[in-house]
Amino acid sequence: MRAAVVASLLLSAAASYYIYQPLPGAVAEPWKLMLLDAVFRAMFRVSHFAQDLGLGHHLHVLNYMVTLIEVRGPQSSETVRVTDTSFDGVQARVFESVTPGSRRLKRGVIYFHGGGWALGTGRMRSYDLLCRTMAEELDAVIISVDYRLAPEVHFPEPYNDALRACRHILRAEVLALYSMDPERVAVSGDSAGGNLAAAVAQQLALDKSVSVGFKVQALVYPVLQALDFNTPSYQQNGNVPILYRTNMARFWLEYLSGDMDLVPLLLANNHTAVDQSQEAMSAAKAKTNWTALLAPAFQKHYKPVVPGLGSPGLLEQLPALLDVRAAPLLAEKEVLKLVPPAYIMTCEHDVLRDDGLMYAQRLEEAGVTVTSDHYAEGFHGCMVFGFWPARFSVGTRSMTNYIRWLEQNL
Template sequence: MMRSAVLGAVLLAAATSYYIYLPLPSAVAEPWKLMLLDAVFRAMMHVCNLAQDLGLAHNTRVLNYMVTLVEVRGPQSSESVRVTDTSFEGVQARVFESTLPGPRRLKRGVVYFHGGGWALGSGRMRSYDLLCRRMAEDLDAVIISVDYRLAPEVHFPEPYNDALRACRHILTAEVLALFSVDPERVAVSGDSAGGNLAAAVAQQLALDNSVSTKFKVQALIYPVLQALDFNTPSYQQNGNVPILYRPLMARFWLEYLNGDLKLVPSLLANNHTAVNQGQEAVVAAKAKMNWTNLLAPAFQKHYKPVAPCLGTPGLLEQLPGLLDVRAAPLLAEREVLKLVPPAYIMTCEHDVLRDDGLMYARRLEEAGVAVTSDHYAEGFHGCMVFGFWPARFTVGMQSMRNYIHWLQQNL
């Protein structure tokens, strides 16, 4: 009996180790902690996929339900931060107001968009709640975390429209006065898909002369900015690095653009930009993100462009959002880019989206926009919001401190 129990324990330990262990780059931060975090995510995804296969519910809906049960918390104020849930033009949001003692004064303001591939998460999740509290305290600011609608309930351009509508309302004199925000010191920021929305909104509002108050700066955290090339050096290098795998990013794009998920292999092969597509718009768009010109040799390494001669006919007609700057801000014209506010762009070495951020930084600089590039050699996608217990990574805490410090100095 004892021998059977020991054998069972050994087999269980071996199976668990096999499931958790994942070869990672030697330079990635705290690899075993990242493996454990990834194992939890993969286990949740397996449960969600099973629910979908059984016809119970869409896997994304199941995952969001699980996240809501575990992570979402109510608006709990503290001695230093007042927290309230509200809405702006029908878009849900959570407001974090610094209540530090002292004479009444106008404060900094930050509009923040959470990540999650336009399909997951909420500004009310514990990680984002803690991030925004920290920002409100350290910056003596008002942080507005916007809960735009998510796929699969809505698709592009609705999340973008939510983000834009909320920002237009927040930037009105009435709302800024209500929260005692200085109209000369308002930033837009976001991570991952939220960074995409922040960049897209910053471009649109920079063009809109009807909006009198403009964002002073934009702060983009490992943003996703394009879907024309799934074979940039960072996609090739980090395709199997958690927590954002290359096929998962393609899937997020298809969910966002309301595309057929069977098209994931076509996107990964860059078939949507093959030369036989014969569209001038594709040629012009690819020229704006030619990574052989935009990336430093240290990031290009030994990787070569992937440009198939034969693609998937009609793919771009099925997914027109691939060429829409509201979905892919990296494709904006130079005349637009030169109007946007100064930018902070964080990138991580072990992230498929690394090159999106690096290319955007280079294009902004070429357009004459001041850019602060903050790159983390040990970083991985999502690391900044893993700066809190129990998923606390050293690189996450460091990147968060540097991000907030940049806002202190520039907002």
């Protein structure tokens, strides 16, 4: 009996040691976030161990675990009809609000899920519930697009999937099939999905052959650039769950088909060092100059990291670092002024906070109407954790405000 008690105490201590992470005092529900992060870290460790054993790429293992735990089939209800389909070969799940007897055209939202261009699906329970809620509360048609993921494909293929799906959905016959109002269609996404939504919004704004455009874009803690891994939010939140600074660099390298040995070089900003400056790089760096684009309250005491000596050939290995399709923050002002009004959600305890804030500033400077929605206690991913069992109060509140903005502006 005594041995069992001692063993239980030791196991409890070990579990507490693994779960505990020092967090900023203002972050929402810290112990719940620690527990959630511990689950994610354990899954990452298992996936890498499986890869070391030769059982498959760690991303395949992770997605397999996610599928077992999170993925659900298309289950319709009295208020929302759910179907799985494809648009020009791109898989998607469609959520249609059910309004018996109504012939009124509905709002439409094309949504891209997050996951670092490598993880997840719109068929996960969290995104399924988000899109159901949107369909119900907006009396809308929500199309959650399942673009292809790394390591099967790399940039620009996920972007191409997103663009191809949007072009197809915006065709008159497809809009009519789902009773969507061509004057009230939005593009939206979170994290890597926010990246795809912003990039697609820019491209379609330039495309004169597209007769139906987006009325608005809604970007939720989007990732928008990979030139500066030392913005104030990267420096402040590099070790804050659930998106660590090192992991974000790894996601970028997976997306751009880069070697993981380059992670330390990206984190040191070696790709933007003084001796690596070219005309294109200098122009791009001006668009990520947070000393000019961020309010002093967000800059705090942080200083720019600009090494004098960089790593020769790094940009040649990763040319997409300067490609606006991968990094929408780098778009020219002439392009930005054409995009639709934007909603941009940011969280204080998120390495990507400054990507969203800088994009909001650049859009406003281009004359675009922007609604900035910042959560002082928020963390990356919080909006899709607005549902049980990982329900956070900030997630519920941010989701409510996100949907309210769409209701008022779409």
